[in-house]
Amino acid sequence: MGIVLIWSLVLILMRWISHKRRGAISYDSEDQTALYIRMLDVRVRSQVGFEPERRGSHPYLYVDFRTLHSRPEAARPVSARNVRRLLSFQRYLHSSRFFHGIPANNPLGYILDDDFTGQAKLMLQKVGNWNFDIFLFDRLTNGNSLVNLTFHLFNTYGLIELFQLDMVKLRRFLVMIQEDYHCQNPYHNAVHAADVTQAMYCYLQEPKLAETLTSCDLLLGLLAAATHDLDHPGVNQPFLIKTDHYLAALYKNSSVLENHHWKSAVGLLRESDLLSHLPTEDRLNMEERLGSLILATDISRQNDYLSEFRTHLDKGDLCLTNGGHRHFILQMALKCADICNPCRPWKLSKQWSEKVTEEFFHQGDIERKHNLEVTPLCDRQSNSVANIQIGFMAYVVEPLFVEWSRFSDTRLSQTMMSHLSLNKQGWNEGRDKQEASSSRASEEQRTPATKDSNSKVLPQGSKGS
Numbered sequence: 001m002g003i004v005l006i007w008s009l010v011l012i013l014m015r016w017i018s019h020k021r022r023g024a025i026s027y028d029s030e031d032q033t034a035l036y037i038r039m040l041d042v043r044v045r046s047q048v049g050f051e052p053e054r055r056g057s058h059p060y061l062y063v064d065f066r067t068l069h070s071r072p073e074a075a076r077p078v079s080a081r082n083v084r085r086l087l088s089f090q091r092y093l094h095s096s097r098f099f100h101g102i103p104a105n106n107p108l109g110y111i112l113d114d115d116f117t118g119q120a121k122l123m124l125q126k127v128g129n130w131n132f133d134i135f136l137f138d139r140l141t142n143g144n145s146l147v148n149l150t151f152h153l154f155n156t157y158g159l160i161e162l163f164q165l166d167m168v169k170l171r172r173f174l175v176m177i178q179e180d181y182h183c184q185n186p187y188h189n190a191v192h193a194a195d196v197t198q199a200m201y202c203y204l205q206e207p208k209l210a211e212t213l214t215s216c217d218l219l220l221g222l223l224a225a226a227t228h229d230l231d232h233p234g235v236n237q238p239f240l241i242k243t244d245h246y247l248a249a250l251y252k253n254s255s256v257l258e259n260h261h262w263k264s265a266v267g268l269l270r271e272s273d274l275l276s277h278l279p280t281e282d283r284l285n286m287e288e289r290l291g292s293l294i295l296a297t298d299i300s301r302q303n304d305y306l307s308e309f310r311t312h313l314d315k316g317d318l319c320l321t322n323g324g325h326r327h328f329i330l331q332m333a334l335k336c337a338d339i340c341n342p343c344r345p346w347k348l349s350k351q352w353s354e355k356v357t358e359e360f361f362h363q364g365d366i367e368r369k370h371n372l373e374v375t376p377l378c379d380r381q382s383n384s385v386a387n388i389q390i391g392f393m394a395y396v397v398e399p400l401f402v403e404w405s406r407f408s409d410t411r412l413s414q415t416m417m418s419h420l421s422l423n424k425q426g427w428n429e430g431r432d433k434q435e436a437s438s439s440r441a442s443e444e445q446r447t448p449a450t451k452d453s454n455s456k457v458l459p460q461g462s463k464g465s
């Protein structure tokens with residue numbers, strides 16, 4: 001009983017501190033501040049199990065995004081989340097004491113704790129491989145791939161020492177990020193964020209970038225990758241707009257999700273105090289750059305970025321000693337990392353394709369259920385995984401990676417283009433087989449009625465021959 005009482009007091013204290021810090025966040029516009037605080041309030045309330053108060057102005061639809069993709073067994077109460085955060089925090093203290101004074105020739109020792117298996121350690125040694133299996137790594141780390149991978153990369157680059165980051169705060173920050181991804185989303189969850197972070201690391205290692213990027217670029221590149229879809233609701237921007245969601249109003253129907261991911265990341269950075277020891281001007285500058293990177297992942301603005309990239313490549317005027325140009329390349333790298341699934345080996349790529357389609361179709365099901373116009377890509381009655389992938393590869397992925405390969409003509413780029421081509425072939429063959437089997441099936445349905453009547457009729461085209 002005594003332990004339960006102490007835990008309760010600790011939880012109440014933590015919630016009070018967290019609430020105080022949230023209250024301290026300030027934003028430029030008063031309206032935005034009010035809306036954002038209201039949004040945070042809704043999130044906090046829904047997390048602690050209250051019915052959200054604001055239901056939007058839409059007369060017939062309210063969707064609680066926290067339960068949108070939930071399955072009964074996946075539902076987790078918020079108190080469990082807070083306890084888990086606290087436990088993670090304490091476990092880290094234990095492991096940091098354990099590893100205190102560990103020799104520098106064992107860099108992995110700083111980040112490993114009792115949860116790691118030998119296989120996860122081995123995987124981290126090959127984190128720069130393009131065929132890195134993030135699904136396996138996530139299983140080996142008990143669903144903590146984002147925390148462990150990002151911590152490892154920060155450590156690998158020496159960012160903890162360079163920026164004098166408090167390791168406990170960093171760990172806590174990463175746990176909060178991971179927890180703020182919705183594990184119920186089939187695709188936009190923490191494993192996708194970990195996958196994008198791993199891809200980003202591969203690009204940061206490419207010679208042109210590795211030779212020129214500063215420590216600040218590396219820090220922001222990894223941070224942006226890890227947070228770029230933070231608190232993603234599992235539905236797209238048009239859905240938020242047509243349901244009059246408050247996020248659409250807050251960001252004036254423009255890059256709604258990306259703005260939310262950015263502001264959520266800034267909220268967690270401030271809540272964790274990770275960068276609070278840095279001068280205010282530097283910190284604000286980093287928050288702005290983080291936003292600029294995350295906003296670049298808005299797929300509806302892809303053509304703007306792509307034409308600017310093409311122009312630079314045609315002119316050959318990209319100079320990576322120039323800070324602005326380096327930032328632009330980081331934006332392009334993050335865009336590539338975000339949509340690189342079709343450039344992974346088939347075994348990984350196929351899993352991602354199925355997950356993203358499941359999320360699309362789920363949105364379509366909700367739209368149909370509530371008599372909303374069903375988004376074309378989300379209609380399971382007129383689409384298939386293969387069709388969606390073939391279009392996505394042809395119109396979105398390939399144009400981007402063709403330009404990236406012009407910029408960074410390396411073995412990695414050749415590997416990615418080769419996988420892209422093979423995967424396209426795989427989906428085309430899959431679609432052909434599916435179409436052939438469905439036409440066979442419809443043929444067989446007609447056969448009993450037509451077989452006898454047509455049995456003595458010559459096949460079409462042979463008449464008169």
Ligand SMILES: [Zn+2]
Nearest residue numbers: 192228229338
């Ligand atoms: Zn993403």
